[in-house]
Amino acid sequence: MEKFYLTTAIDYVNGAPHIGHAYEKILSDVIVRHFTQRCDDVYFLTGTDEHGIKIQKTAIEKGIEPKQMCDENVAKFKEAWKALDVNYNQFIRTTDEEHKKTVQLIFKKLLEKGDIYKHSYTGLYCSGCEGFLNEKDLTEDGLCPIHMKKPEEVSEENYFFRLTKYKDVITKHIKENPDFIIPEFRATEVLNQLENIEDISVSRSSANVSWGIPVLDNNDNIYPQVIYVWIDALSNYITALGYDVENPSGKFQKYWPVVHHVIGKDILKFHSIYWSGILLALGLPLPKQLLVHGFININKEKMSKTLGNVISPIDILKAWDLKIPDAFRYYMVTAAPVGKDGNYSDEDFKEKVNADLANNMGNLLNRTLSMLVKYFDGEIKEEFKTNNPLLNNVKYVIFHVKENFDNFKIQEAGQEIINLVDFTNKYVAGIEPWTLAKEGKMSECGQVLVNVLEVMCVVTALIYPFCPNIAQEMANQLKFDLSMKLDNLTLDNIKIGKLISKEEIKPVFLRLDSEFADKGKG
Ligand code: ME8
Numbered sequence: 465m466e467k468f469y470l471t472t473a474i475d476y477v478n479g480a481p482h483i484g485h486a487y488e489k490i491l492s493d494v495i496v497r498h499f500t501q502r503c504d505d506v507y508f509l510t511g512t513d514e515h516g517i518k519i520q521k522t523a524i525e526k527g528i529e530p531k532q533m534c535d536e537n538v539a540k541f542k543e544a545w546k547a548l549d550v551n552y553n554q555f556i557r558t559t560d561e562e563h564k565k566t567v568q569l570i571f572k573k574l575l576e577k578g579d580i581y582k583h584s585y586t587g588l589y590c591s592g593c594e595g596f597l598n599e600k601d602l603t604e605d606g607l608c609p610i611h612m613k614k615p616e617e618v619s620e621e622n623y624f625f626r627l628t629k630y631k632d633v634i635t636k637h638i639k640e641n642p643d644f645i646i647p648e649f650r651a652t653e654v655l656n657q658l659e660n661i662e663d664i665s666v667s668r669s670s671a672n673v674s675w676g677i678p679v680l681d682n683n684d685n686i687y688p689q690v691i692y693v694w695i696d697a698l699s700n701y702i703t704a705l706g707y708d709v710e711n712p713s714g715k716f717q718k719y720w721p722v723v724h725h726v727i728g729k730d731i732l733k734f735h736s737i738y739w740s741g742i743l744l745a746l747g748l749p750l751p752k753q754l755l756v757h758g759f760i761n762i763n764k765e766k767m768s769k770t771l772g773n774v775i776s777p778i779d780i781l782k783a784w785d786l787k788i789p790d791a792f793r794y795y796m797v798t799a800a801p802v803g804k805d806g807n808y809s810d811e812d813f814k815e816k817v818n819a820d821l822a823n824n825m826g827n828l829l830n831r832t833l834s835m836l837v838k839y840f841d842g843e844i845k846e847e848f849k850t851n852n853p854l855l856n857n858v859k860y861v862i863f864h865v866k867e868n869f870d871n872f873k874i875q876e877a878g879q880e881i882i883n884l885v886d887f888t889n890k891y892v893a894g895i896e897p898w899t900l901a902k903e904g905k906m907s908e909c910g911q912v913l914v915n916v917l918e919v920m921c922v923v924t925a926l927i928y929p930f931c932p933n934i935a936q937e938m939a940n941q942l943k944f945d946l947s948m949k950l951d952n953l954t955l956d957n958i959k960i961g962k963l964i965s966k967e968e969i970k971p972v973f974l975r976l977d978s979e980f981a982d983k984g985k986g
Contacts, residue, residue, distance in 0.1 A: 468499040468506045469719035471701050473727045474513040474558065477537035478522040481544045483796075483808055484728070484767060486777035487760045490793045491802065491874065492726045493550045497929035498869045498877075501950045507719055509704050510545070511556035512538050516693040517591045517668075520675035530675045534559060544778055548789045549932055556704040558677075558696055566703040567696050568680040570746065571666075573709050574625065579745040583624040585665055588615035594693045595734075596665060610730055612770075623667040623679065623689060630741040631661055637740065637750055645736055646872060647803035650729070650756045654736045661737060666692045698739045701725065702748070709746070721749040732756050755872050758805035760796075775808065784813075784976055790931035791817040791973065797930065798878035814976045821934065822975040825885045825923065828892070829938060832916045833969045839901050840910060842964040844917075848910035852955050857887055858922050862953060865926050881926045888919045914960070917942060921958045925950065937972045 472492045475485050489510060496508040514534040523530040538557060545552065556563060574580040587596040592611030596618075603609050635658050638644055638651055645651040667679055667689035676690030699707075701723065705716040712720075727735050735754050743750055759766070762773045780792055795813050798820075800806035836842055852858075861884040868877035892912070900909035921944040928935035928946060939946040943961030 466503055466505055467719060467722050468496070468503050469723040470496050470499075470506075470508050471704075471723060471725050472510040473725075473731060474511040474556065474697060474700050475541060476516075476518060477512045477514055477534050477541065478519050480537060480540040480776055482767065483762070483775045483777055483780070484760045485541075486544060486548060487796050487806065488726060488728060488757060489545055489550045490548055490796050491757060493548075493552075494793065494797050494874060494929045495724075495726070495869065495872065497551070497932065498950075501925070501928070502866070505718075507554075507715075508552045509554050509556060509701070510550070510552045511554075511700060511704070512541060512558065513693070513697045513700075514538075514557055514559045515676040515690075515696055516594045517673050517675075518594060520673060521591065523675070531559060544776075547778055547781060548793065554704055556700050558700060562706075563700060563703045564677045566707060566709070567677050567691060567699050569709045570699055570742075571623075571691055571695060572680050574742075574745050575623070577745065579626045579629065580623050580666060581626065582621060583663070583665075584619075584621045585624070586617065586619040587665070589618040590615040593730075598660070618672070620665075620669045620672065622665045622669070622692075624663045625666045625695070625738075625741065625745070627661055627663050627738065627741045630744045631658060633744055634658060634737060634740045638736070643753060644750070645732070645754045645756065647756065650732055650754075650803070654732060657733055658737060664694075664738060666695050668692050694734055694738055695742060698734065698742060701739075701751075712748075721751050723751045724753045724755055725751055726755045726757065729756055729758055755802070757802050758800065760806045760808055762807070763809045764807055780808075780813075788933040790934045791821060791976070794821060794878070794930045797874045799875070801875045802872055817973075818975045820882050820885075821931070821973045822971075824882060824889065825927070826934075826971055826973040828885055828889050828916070829920050829941070830969065830971050832892070832913055832920065833941060833964055835897060835901075835909075836913050836917070836964055837966045837969065839906065839913075842966055844914055844960060844962055844964065845910060847907055848914040850911050850915075852915045852918055854888060854891060854915055854919050855955055857884060858919060858955060862922065862926070862950070866950065877926075878930060881923060884919065884926075885923055888916055892916060917960050917964075918955050918958050921960060922953060922955075925953050931973075934972050941968050941970075941972070 470492055472488055475481065496506055500506045519530055523533040526533060590597050590608040590611060590613065592608060592613055597608060597615050606614060608615055635655065638655060642648060645654060670688040670690045673690055677696050679689040679691055702716060702720060705719055706714050707716045725735055740750050761767060762775055765771060765773060767774055781789060786792065795816055799812065799816065861880050864880045865877045868880065895912050897909045897912040921942055924935050924938040924942060924944055925946065925948060936946060
């Protein structure tokens with residue numbers, strides 16, 4: 465696999481980032497870091513979605529200009545991704561001039577092609593979704609099922625996109641490409657939605673929504689329009705690559721369409737149906753894959769402003785006094801399988817990271833290195849390097865971690881790594897190198913320790929995407945080269961340092977103190 469382009473959803477900036485935003489960006493970063501260990505050319509795009517009525521209304525409530533509010537909140541998003549070590553290549557803002565210009569040209573091209581047309585319309589608009597809802601989608605009380613708010617009746621003359629023209633091609637594509645939408649059960653959901661799909665409104669009257677990208681050449685007799693958020697927002701995936709409607713070239717040609725869009729379950733329809741329609745209308749190939757993740761709940765409850773349980777990722781790091789985000793990253797992506805809803809609770813968090821990262825992984829490394837220092841002054845003698853009985857376990861785990869990542873089964877990949885650590889712990893407990901030392905069987909003792917340390921190098925490489933700082937610390941102590949590509953990761957290729965220095969041995973992860981347990985929430 466040579467090229468790997470991954471995008472996240474671009475977040476609305478009417479507030480600071482919450483744990484759900486953080487989950488998606490961490491998940492994406494973990495995937496990107498893993499594939500960076502496997503391919504030479506990886507591109508990771510994230511960003512912010514800054515137009516629309518929701519942002520406009522929040523800015524008005526605050527009494528500031530929308531752009532000023534966006535600037536302030538974008539800074540909070542960037543700060544959070546930095547604190548969480550989300551290492552993107554590019555951060556796109558839909559208020560970027562380049563983006564705005566290209567979106568206008570995309571709109572114009574579709575208008576000229578006849579795929580966008582004028583139409584008078586009365587519909588139910590949910591500003592939470594930034595979309596029109598059908599009567600049948602509403603709850604019994606007439607509310608939006610996601611935002612539990614009554615949608616507003618809107619009557620306007622708008623531009624519409626001829627989505628129905630592409631319905632059959634999209635349906636066929638989904639049916640013929642089972643990997644297009646994962647997990648697979650989500651594809652069934654989309655196929656059902658496609659059956660009742662209608663043309664969609666793609667602009668709003670600027671009298672109602674002024675905070676948006678104006679439609680170009682709008683000198684006809686309908687009132688001035690702004691481009692309705694979804695054409696604007698979805699196009700970020702190509703405008704970020706410098707897509708040019710006349711002459712697609714450069715980065716766009718390099719990475720499109722080998723793209724994985726990581727998105728939450730609530731925006732699947734927009735990505736699978738609307739985005740596919742727009743791309744087909746532009747004559748562009750469809751993305752390789754939509755990876756649809758579930759929602760993060762808090763203490764098993766849906767996170768919402770009304771419940772007052774919205775948690776900021778930064779507050780979690782602060783509350784647990786975490787200088788590095790590794791434990792939080794690890795927990796977020798291993799607490800639930802990717803497609804299912806996950807849950808954050810302080811107790812769970814503490815229990816899982818203490819068990820896996822401190823007691824299991826960190827402790828094994830620390831004990832083994834300490835024994836090497838105690839019995840051999842940290843020296844790894846040539847005679848200690850023998851055939852490693854854990855070889856098959858290592859091969860098995862490397863294979864399955866890669867396979868799980870290929871299928872975006874990130875929780876399962878994490879579990880494979882911890883299983884290897886578990887097994888190695890049992891190997892040590894069964895063989896008791898300290899007893900071998902007591903009995904004077906020094907060479908045997910040294911061999912056991914080196915067998916374990918070799919496995920720990922593999923663990924270091926595999927855990928790196930989840931816990932980049934801890935992995936770096938482990939690599940430093942093991943004198944292991946963390947830049948090794950996973951394809952070269954075999955026990956034969958691992959050359960641990962001849963001497964492990966006593967001064968450098970320290971726990972790579974300290975247990976989360978129970979006194980913090982009640983303070984996790986922001
Ligand atoms: O939907 N758990 O922005 P957004 C997990 N701007 N993920 C969650 C979540 C939760 N509790 N809440 C939200 C938008 N998300 C649009 C996207 S893309 C061209 C435009 C996810 O700020 C959500 O599913 O509401 C989405 O993938 C992302 O966070 C941004 O949500």
